[in-house]
Amino acid sequence: MAAVRTATRRGHRWSTIRLLLSQGFVHVVLIVMAVVAIFPFVWMTFASFKPFKELVEAKTLLPQTWTLRNYEEILNRVNFFDAFRNSVVAAVSVTVAAVFTSSVLGYIFSKYRFPGKEILFTIILSTMMVPFAVVMVPLYITIADFGLADRLGGIIVTGFFSTFGIFMMRQFMESIPFELIDAARIDGASEWRIFFTLVLPMSTSPMSALAVFVFLGNWDSYMWPLIVLHSLQRQTIPLVLSGLRSLYGTRYDMWSAGSMLTVVPVMIIYAFASKYFIQGIAMTGLKA
Numbered sequence: 001m002a003a004v005r006t007a008t009r010r011g012h013r014w015s016t017i018r019l020l021l022s023q024g025f026v027h028v029v030l031i032v033m034a035v036v037a038i039f040p041f042v043w044m045t046f047a048s049f050k051p052f053k054e055l056v057e058a059k060t061l062l063p064q065t066w067t068l069r070n071y072e073e074i075l076n077r078v079n080f081f082d083a084f085r086n087s088v089v090a091a092v093s094v095t096v097a098a099v100f101t102s103s104v105l106g107y108i109f110s111k112y113r114f115p116g117k118e119i120l121f122t123i124i125l126s127t128m129m130v131p132f133a134v135v136m137v138p139l140y141i142t143i144a145d146f147g148l149a150d151r152l153g154g155i156i157v158t159g160f161f162s163t164f165g166i167f168m169m170r171q172f173m174e175s176i177p178f179e180l181i182d183a184a185r186i187d188g189a190s191e192w193r194i195f196f197t198l199v200l201p202m203s204t205s206p207m208s209a210l211a212v213f214v215f216l217g218n219w220d221s222y223m224w225p226l227i228v229l230h231s232l233q234r235q236t237i238p239l240v241l242s243g244l245r246s247l248y249g250t251r252y253d254m255w256s257a258g259s260m261l262t263v264v265p266v267m268i269i270y271a272f273a274s275k276y277f278i279q280g281i282a283m284t285g286l287k288a
Helices: 002-047 052-057 069-077 080-111 117-129 132-145 152-159 163-173 178-186 191-202 204-219 223-228 237-248 252-284
Strands: none
Touching: 002 252, 052 252, 069 080, 069 252, 080 152, 080 163, 080 191, 080 204, 080 237, 080 252, 117 163, 132 152, 132 223, 152 204, 152 223, 163 204, 178 191, 191 204, 204 252, 223 237, 237 252
16 A cells, blocks of 8 residues: 555656646746747837947947937937827728728628628628739729828728628627517617617627727838828828938937837737737637
8 A cells, every 4th residue: 555655646746747847848938939029129129228329339238328319309300290190090090990890791791681691791701812912003093083192081091991800790799699689679779779789889899809900900001101192291100210211321229219109109009908809809719
C-alpha cells in the first residue's frame, strides 16, 4: 500500500510539473507576442518626444532630450485641425449610416420571406470578393457626375452600405425568436416600431462591434480619400500625414507626433467600446 501511495504521489507530482511547464510555455509565447505587438506603439510614443537629430542617430528607446516641439510643429504648420475635423465628420457619418442600413437589411434578410431572398443575399455577399481596384475608377466617375468630387460627401456616400455589416447583423438577428416579433404584431405594433423598440435594443452589442469596425476602417482610410479629395482644407488625417514626406523630407519625429495624435482618440473610443465589441463578436458567432 505504501508503494502504491508513493507511486500515486509521484504521478500527481509529475502531472503538476507537466501542467506548470505547459502553462509556462504558453504564457512565455503570449508575452513574446504581446511585446512584439505593443513595441511599435511604444517606440512611436517615445519617438514623438525626441528631437529629429536624436531620433535618427540615437540607439536608445527613451529620449535623452524630451521635447514637445514635434507636436507644436505639426499643429501649427500643417492643417491638422481641419484634417482632424474632416476625419471625424467622415468617420462618424459613415459609421452611423452603415450601422443603421446594416441593421435594417440584416433584419429584412433574417426575418422576412420574399421571392429571391437567398439569391439577392448571395449577390450582395459576392461583392465582398470584388477588389476595390476594380470599382475604383467607375466609382469616382459616378460621384464626380453627382458633383461630389473633392468633397467630404464623396467619401461619405460610398460608405453608407457595408456588405460585411449586413452579413454580421443578419447572423445575429436570426437568433431573435420569431415569437417575439409575432407577439408585437398581434399587439398592433407597426413594422418600424417593432424594429426600433424591440429589435434594435436587443442588437446593441453586435451594432457596437460593427460600429468599431466601420469607424476604424474609415478613420484609417487612405486610398479612397486620396482619389476623391484634392484641396488641402478637405484632406483627412492619413492624407496630411502622408504629405509630411514631401513637405519636410523624412521628418520621422513629426510623423510620430502626428500618428500619436491620430491613434490616441481611437484608443480612447475603443477602451469605452471594447466590452460591447467583444460581446458583439461573441453573439454573432464571427471570429475577429
